[in-house]
Amino acid sequence: xxxxxxxxxxxxxxxxxxxxxxxxxxxxxxxxxxxxxxxxxxxxxxxxxxxxxxxxxxxxxxxxxxxxxxxxxxxxxxxxxxxxxxxxxxxxxxxxxxxxxxxxxxxxxxxxxxxxxxxxxxxxxxxxxxxxxxxxxxxxxxxxxxxxxxxxxxxxxxxxxxxxxxxxxxxxxxxxxxxxxxxxxxxxxxxxxxxxxxxxxxxxxxxxxxxxxxxxxxxxxxxxxxxxxxxxxxxxxxxxxxxxxxxxxxxxxxxxxxxxxxxxxxxxxxxxxxxxxxxxxxxxxxxxxxxxxxxxxxxxxxxxxxxxxxxxxxxxxxxxxxxxxxxxxxxxxxxxxxxxxxxxxxxxxxxxxxxxxxxxxxxxxxxxxxxxxxxxxxxxxxxxxxxxxxxxxxxxxxxxxxxxxxxxxxxxxxxxxxxxxxxxxxxxxxxxxxxxxxxxxxxxxxxxxxxxxxxxxxxxxxxxxxxx
Amino acid sequence: xxxxxxxxxxxxxxxxxxxxxxxxxxxxxxxxxxxxxxxxxxxxxxxxxxxxxxxxxxxxxxxxxxxxxxxxxxxxxxxxxxxxxxxxxxxxxxxxxxxxxxxxxxxxxxxxxxxxxxxxxxxxxxxxxxxxxxxxxxxxxxxxxxxxxxxxxxxxxxxxxxxxxxxxxxxxxxxxxxxxxxxxxxxxxxxxxxxxxxxxxxxxxxxxxxxxxxxxxxxxxxxxxxxxxxxxxxxxxxxxxxxxxxxxxxxxxxxxxxxxxxxxxxxxxxxxxxxxxxxxxxxxxxxxxxxxxxxxxxxxxxxxxxxxxxxxxxxxxxxxxxxxxxxxxxxxxxxxxxxxxxxxxxxxxxxxxxxxxxxxxxxxxxxxxxxxxxxxxxxxxxxxxxxxxxxxxxxxxxxxxxxxxxxxxxxxxxxxxxxxxxxxxxxxxxxxxxxxxxxxxxxxxxxxxxxxxxxxxxxxxxxxxxxxxxxxxxx
Numbered sequence: 001x002x003x004x005x006x007x008x009x010x011x012x013x014x015x016x017x018x019x020x021x022x023x024x025x026x027x028x029x030x031x032x033x034x035x036x037x038x039x040x041x042x043x044x045x046x047x048x049x050x051x052x053x054x055x056x057x058x059x060x061x062x063x064x065x066x067x068x069x070x071x072x073x074x075x076x077x078x079x080x081x082x083x084x085x086x087x088x089x090x091x092x093x094x095x096x097x098x099x100x101x102x103x104x105x106x107x108x109x110x111x112x113x114x115x116x117x118x119x120x121x122x123x124x125x126x127x128x129x130x131x132x133x134x135x136x137x138x139x140x141x142x143x144x145x146x147x148x149x150x151x152x153x154x155x156x157x158x159x160x161x162x163x164x165x166x167x168x169x170x171x172x173x174x175x176x177x178x179x180x181x182x183x184x185x186x187x188x189x190x191x192x193x194x195x196x197x198x199x200x201x202x203x204x205x206x207x208x209x210x211x212x213x214x215x216x217x218x219x220x221x222x223x224x225x226x227x228x229x230x231x232x233x234x235x236x237x238x239x240x241x242x243x244x245x246x247x248x249x250x251x252x253x254x255x256x257x258x259x260x261x262x263x264x265x266x267x268x269x270x271x272x273x274x275x276x277x278x279x280x281x282x283x284x285x286x287x288x289x290x291x292x293x294x295x296x297x298x299x300x301x302x303x304x305x306x307x308x309x310x311x312x313x314x315x316x317x318x319x320x321x322x323x324x325x326x327x328x329x330x331x332x333x334x335x336x337x338x339x340x341x342x343x344x345x346x347x348x349x350x351x352x353x354x355x356x357x358x359x360x361x362x363x364x365x366x367x368x369x370x371x372x373x374x375x376x377x378x379x380x381x382x383x384x385x386x387x388x389x390x391x392x393x394x395x396x397x398x399x400x401x402x403x404x405x406x407x408x409x410x411x412x413x414x415x416x417x418x419x420x421x422x423x424x425x426x427x428x429x430x431x432x433x434x435x436x437x438x439x440x441x442x443x444x445x446x447x448x449x450x451x452x453x454x455x456x457x458x459x460x461x462x463x464x465x466x467x468x
Numbered sequence: 469x470x471x472x473x474x475x476x477x478x479x480x481x482x483x484x485x486x487x488x489x490x491x492x493x494x495x496x497x498x499x500x501x502x503x504x505x506x507x508x509x510x511x512x513x514x515x516x517x518x519x520x521x522x523x524x525x526x527x528x529x530x531x532x533x534x535x536x537x538x539x540x541x542x543x544x545x546x547x548x549x550x551x552x553x554x555x556x557x558x559x560x561x562x563x564x565x566x567x568x569x570x571x572x573x574x575x576x577x578x579x580x581x582x583x584x585x586x587x588x589x590x591x592x593x594x595x596x597x598x599x600x601x602x603x604x605x606x607x608x609x610x611x612x613x614x615x616x617x618x619x620x621x622x623x624x625x626x627x628x629x630x631x632x633x634x635x636x637x638x639x640x641x642x643x644x645x646x647x648x649x650x651x652x653x654x655x656x657x658x659x660x661x662x663x664x665x666x667x668x669x670x671x672x673x674x675x676x677x678x679x680x681x682x683x684x685x686x687x688x689x690x691x692x693x694x695x696x697x698x699x700x701x702x703x704x705x706x707x708x709x710x711x712x713x714x715x716x717x718x719x720x721x722x723x724x725x726x727x728x729x730x731x732x733x734x735x736x737x738x739x740x741x742x743x744x745x746x747x748x749x750x751x752x753x754x755x756x757x758x759x760x761x762x763x764x765x766x767x768x769x770x771x772x773x774x775x776x777x778x779x780x781x782x783x784x785x786x787x788x789x790x791x792x793x794x795x796x797x798x799x800x801x802x803x804x805x806x807x808x809x810x811x812x813x814x815x816x817x818x819x820x821x822x823x824x825x826x827x828x829x830x831x832x833x834x835x836x837x838x839x840x841x842x843x844x845x846x847x848x849x850x851x852x853x854x855x856x857x858x859x860x861x862x863x864x865x866x867x868x869x870x871x872x873x874x875x876x877x878x879x880x881x882x883x884x885x886x887x888x889x890x891x892x893x894x895x896x897x898x899x900x901x902x903x904x905x906x907x908x909x910x911x912x913x914x915x916x917x918x919x920x921x922x923x924x925x926x927x928x929x930x931x932x933x934x935x936x937x938x939x940x941x942x943x
Binding site for chain 1: 477478479480481482483485486487489490505508509510511512514515516518519521522525526527531532533534535536537540547548550551552553554555558569570571574575605606607608610679680682683685827846849866
């Protein structure tokens, strides 16, 4: 492996700010946070996929994939990360290397590609993604990017996370490292305010950032840079001047938050936009840290006042669903979204959570689930599709909330299902998001289609069968 | 005759093309009780799987050998062995179908050799499960090439010469451009002559969107291994699409009578199939087929008003491009821009002046001034920028449902396709305004009694002196 990638991976694995990591012994830590994949029984994306997910939301950048057609051709424009302006991030750029490139090397094609992109599209920067085949044949993308940046007078950023170095999570972090190495801190903002923050690890899926932004706007808090949802190259480059950073709970970019604290003294906290109490906590933490960093103290009172109004408004709207939803059973299988923060909202609407996944939850999360759901909370570590199918068929749950991967398990069992993973098209963040989630559950549960699809066919009706 | 060109760009922008291993796995998805697997990094499978899930709105069984950088350097023998054993244990399929990727082809893994060793070592454990392998490097060819290679590999692995033929059994080797609904239509056409149809692969039994009785970790249906073996004993084999030539030639070489149809979209194209089926069955065409043909004729008559003279830009794989272009041309439309993914002898026969092996950026540039864009869902951004409607054809169509049931072959399929295209034109019909036909300055001057300057078209202009001639000037 490229020695630079290898060193990066080690440094990412040793992340001191990660609690998971700190609980491990020296040997386990060296192994990193990635389980060895089991061939023939593996699912999920590769490191390149992860790096692309992390960085592609930067909307005005040209994202160029150096590799054969599979890496970009099979996957482009397939994320639901929204933009309020430039559309260039949705344009698929790839060197689409052929057999001759594999034999003679693809560096020349890569350099020419960067030139073509700059001439035709003139983006503020080009990000170049390494892939397995071009890594294996030894294409030096760092060198090509350096040369291109000099030649064209534009930032050309190498993102060295070829698929075969590990899974998606690792790629998230390697992508983030590219920002730390080549982008963050390279430009100065025109003005700064005591209310400038960074949001790190938020991808603006389905436009969720816009469920949060009005709250921040109302308090006078400015998002200097969101890394990377609805992001802009120059904003990211200037993000080192923020006063405070929020790291979104999925931890996918913990290395950015931690290293920006080390390098630029920007304190960060881990927060979540999912769930009403979480949203309020996040606002409180932001206000507290901003004041600690020198913002006027009245921000604290204004924040509390806003929380009081918004919380009441949300709880009132959710409680309105109680008569309809009382006693309905929910199976909650989540990946990135913190289960317990959603559980509270579901319970407020009268729903009974009969099981929740804890695959990616920390010890602390599990304690919290017990606190909310009681000691005998049904926590599911890893459920096979077959078990899920059976649980739904046996009607031990009325609806499943999960990621797209298990969508068809539920639908083929003729059971209501709601997408709460990253491919979803509905936004569930903040106070508005929780109300929307409960409304969507209600809409799905009471759709007349379930009765229709469960009705017996004429040839399954005993009386008719006898008659024929 | 079209000139075929290759794009000269270093950077592909907005790819039209998808990779070979995905095409191969798509073919394997049309086989019953099968687990397709890519030999490569886990991302190779993940991207392909997500693409097909989003197109079909179905769970897609597809596995990976999960290669990492170390196993790539050392060779993938251990990963394939573990993968095969894991799949056997967890899903126990009748067939494990493996496609290589760019990664393992660059390394040069001898997968056929690995599989012989694995069979020898685990013969008993793996009893009841066949394994087939096809070489499909990502950096060569495209989706339909991978599909064709997969079917060739299946025939090479399972078909041996037959001593006798089964009367009335018709084998079908469909191309990757046909939907599950297309395959169902072909089956019905064959069956309505009292013949039996055996499709290899058969996506109309696996990805047609049905609800199975129970949960299954493998494909939900499709052609069985016996169906594949039985191809040798077919009375006749019909291949659809130029991409299937290699596969059907293998059957012809062992004495199976075969016919290759370059398309089944269009009146005369379907007539050719019906004529063959009449000969093979010795039966006349059933009345409902005659009615369908009449309906298609009527659709063509009604449709030609809307398709005639329309300028269309198409981006599709060679066989789909040929089928769609031919129909557009037969309806009086003009294929102004044609972009495709890979080479095929068929490209020279596409009814247009030039076919480019390129990407959607090329198509967008060539489509300026067109009335309609036809390509897969990734054309949506280009169509918006061009301000023209997009008709989605091919894979992927992640922003539509019912894609498995898009029908474009046979009399009925062609009829419905004409309706859909014509309706798009009707929905986007240009309403004329008072400013649409301005007079040229010359005519205005003439009308105002000013001396006319010579307009160059002496005879026709000057002969009508006592009438005001309003020339129609194209916008």
